[in-house]
Amino acid sequence: MQLTVFGASGKTGQQVVQQALSRGYQVVAYVRDPAKLSVTDANLKIIQGQLNDLDMIKGAVTGSQAVLSALGPTGKEASDQQISLGIGNILIALDELGIKRFIALSTTSAQDPYDIDSIKFRLRRTMIRKGSPSSYEAIVEYTELVRQSECDWTLLRIASLLTNASLTRNVQVGYLGRDKFKAKLSRANLAWFMLEQIDSTEFIRQAPAISN
Numbered sequence: 001m002q003l004t005v006f007g008a009s010g011k012t013g014q015q016v017v018q019q020a021l022s023r024g025y026q027v028v029a030y031v032r033d034p035a036k037l038s039v040t041d042a043n044l045k046i047i048q049g050q051l052n053d054l055d056m057i058k059g060a061v062t063g064s065q066a067v068l069s070a071l072g073p074t075g076k077e078a079s080d081q082q083i084s085l086g087i088g089n090i091l092i093a094l095d096e097l098g099i100k101r102f103i104a105l106s107t108t109s110a111q112d113p114y115d116i117d118s119i120k121f122r123l124r125r126t127m128i129r130k131g132s133p134s135s136y137e138a139i140v141e142y143t144e145l146v147r148q149s150e151c152d153w154t155l156l157r158i159a160s161l162l163t164n165a166s167l168t169r170n171v172q173v174g175y176l177g178r179d180k181f182k183a184k185l186s187r188a189n190l191a192w193f194m195l196e197q198i199d200s201t202e203f204i205r206q207a208p209a210i211s212n
């Protein structure tokens with residue numbers, strides 16, 4: 001089975017690629033800079049392309065049964081502004097090619113109807129919005145695009161500080177104000193849980209928050 005991974009050169013994206021290859025998937029990695037992707041494998045195909053190139057994106061997802069996005073803002077305004085366009089193009093490609101499963105990263109900057117909001121969460125959002133406005137806007141905007149799409153999407157909203165700690169397969173998944181979350185989330189666990197979603201219907205058209 002073939003997967004396409006966007007944001008494959010990122011710190012989480014590389015975990016997704018490595019773990020997907022370990023699980024025996026054929027992986028197509030779509031990246032803007034192949035030099036940043038250190039993984040090599042006979043079952044890995046790397047495609048260099050930009051997020052505004054719909055034809056390249058269509059080529060990258062052709063033949064894949066599921067598409068994963070580890071794309072996320074890096075705090076650079078011009079780059080962050082491209083993410084929604086890119087996610088929009090991925091969604092167009094999935095729709096046109098009839099690919100249903102889409103699993104993407106988001107963060108708790110994007111609220112969910114199941115969250116129970118509070119002053120604590122509002123303050124946190126305000127701090128992020130003021131500290132990194134382009135990142136905040138990108139996350140809110142592209143999360144909404146995914147929600148409005150017709151595909152079988154799952155958004156995993158990062159609720160904590162990302163770390164490079166080892167894989168434990170131990171994650172808390174739920175909604176702000178209802179469930180408890182830890183202060184940290186390892187990228188290895190995040191990537192593992194993204195891959196677990198491929199064959200799971202539990203969180204289809206849902207956007208739970210996640211931590212270790």
Ligand SMILES: NC(=O)c1ccc[n+]([C@@H]2O[C@H](COP(=O)([O-])OP(=O)(O)OC[C@H]3O[C@@H](n4cnc5c(N)ncnc54)[C@H](OP(=O)(O)O)[C@@H]3O)[C@@H](O)[C@H]2O)c1
Binds near residue numbers: 006009160
């Ligand atoms: N660090 C934390 O504690 C924390 C906490 C909560 C949420 N987050 C968010 O979680 C996300 C994932 O974290 P991470 O550590 O894996 O981030 P990362 O290493 O910065 O990965 C982000 C990925 O998105 C890609 N990307 C961003 N803008 C792009 C653009 N305009 N065109 C093409 N590709 C683009 C990057 O490509 P390149 O490799 O080419 O740059 C990279 O592959 C990040 O967006 C971060 O903002 C982080």
